[in-house]
């Protein structure tokens with residue numbers, strides 16, 4: 196599977212192109228796991244290797260990359276050993292051999308659910324099975340969006356748990372900087388709203404997450420109940436951040452030195468978002484230009500994608516990755532809440548959402564994202 200979305204800062208306008216769920220665990224909000232493709236035990240290491248926290252740069256211990264980001268080696272593709280080949284349709288048992296080692300890679304989970312991922316063979320990543328995500332990836336492998344999503348290799352099984360197997364997008368990068376941005380103006384499905392009305396299930400953990408950010412956010416009644424609906428929490432998160440005003444939000448960043456920041460819940464205004472993006476690219480103009488070009492390219496592909504027009508894309512992220520060698524890439528990830536529209540309904544992804552139209556604001560958000568990156572360039576180029 197080609198990872199066509201990896202480019203170098205000396206491309207495309209400047210030259211060469213290089214190749215390169217919630218069942219429901221707590222959110223990682225920052226977890227470091229070094230992918231050990233040859234480690235057949237595949238034990239998650241969320242607890243012992245956590246580097247990121249909601250307290251951000253200032254508040255949390257931030258181990259250096261050398262101490263925290265161990266590099267591990269993977270199985271040998273060149274050996275011709277094909278025991279890792281996965282049937283794309285049928286769940287497989289986990290192989291028990293230890294193939295020779297091939298490449299050095301490391302993996303970092305910036306945000307998302309703890310325990311959702313495992314290292315796979317040969318630069319692959321395993322994400323806990325989610326049927327709707329599988330269906331999306333299967334369709335995406337035959338869509339014009341294919342270069343903008345991780346390669347998908349079907350379902351595999353380990354310890355009676357099914358996983359979707361995909362490319363580890365970090366595999367070809369060297370100590371990468373990573374940013375996860377959640378796209379769209381709505382972060383919950385219409386279906387979730389309907390269910391919440393029909394059978395409300397207030398959650399204490401949602402209340403606690405809300406209070407941790409703003410003790411005054413819950414209503415008097417919510418304080419009394421010490422629990423809130425997930426949709427209420429999600430809507431509050433949207434208005435607290437830039438989701439409601441810009442159609443995307445920064446979820447988390449991992450910097451080259453190994454520090455992580457997931458303290459973006461209140462990053463809302465254009466100025467705040469711009470500042471965070473400037474920090475992420477470290478004011479590196481070629482990197483910024485590559486991201487801007489890549490998003491412009493993605494927009495044009497999205498506007499013509501059969502998959503995209505026929506799906507409500509909610510809670511999906513763009514993963515931005517660059518490193519010191521000049522490699523830059525952007526991919527769409529997380530299709531757990533991407534749902535097909537009933538035929539022949541389609542979405543334009545820009546029309547504002549009103550309940551029933553299922554619009555997600557994805558392209559509106561991408562327009563704003565591109566505008567912000569474009570507006571950053573002249574000042575940095577001076």
Ligand SMILES: O=P(O)(O)O[C@H]1[C@H](O)[C@@H](OP(=O)(O)O)[C@H](OP(=O)(O)O)[C@@H](OP(=O)(O)O)[C@H]1O
Nearest residue numbers: 216217219222307308404425432510511531532
């Ligand atoms: O980011 P914070 O504020 O912690 O809130 C999270 C995110 O919105 C998750 O969405 P995503 O995975 O898209 O980032 C969502 O998972 P879902 O994807 O299941 O909606 C979590 O719901 P629960 O997992 O139900 O807690 C919710 O608690």
Ligand SMILES: Nc1ncnc2c1ncn2[C@@H]1O[C@H](COP(=O)(O)OP(=O)(O)O)[C@@H](O)[C@H]1O
Nearest residue numbers: 304305306307308311345362363364365375529
């Ligand atoms: N294919 C991938 N390659 C590399 N990193 C990934 C990949 N998919 C996910 N990640 C990492 O895991 C994080 C969470 O991914 P996501 O799919 O959103 O999980 P969840 O469904 O648990 O929210 C991302 O922010 C990113 O750091």
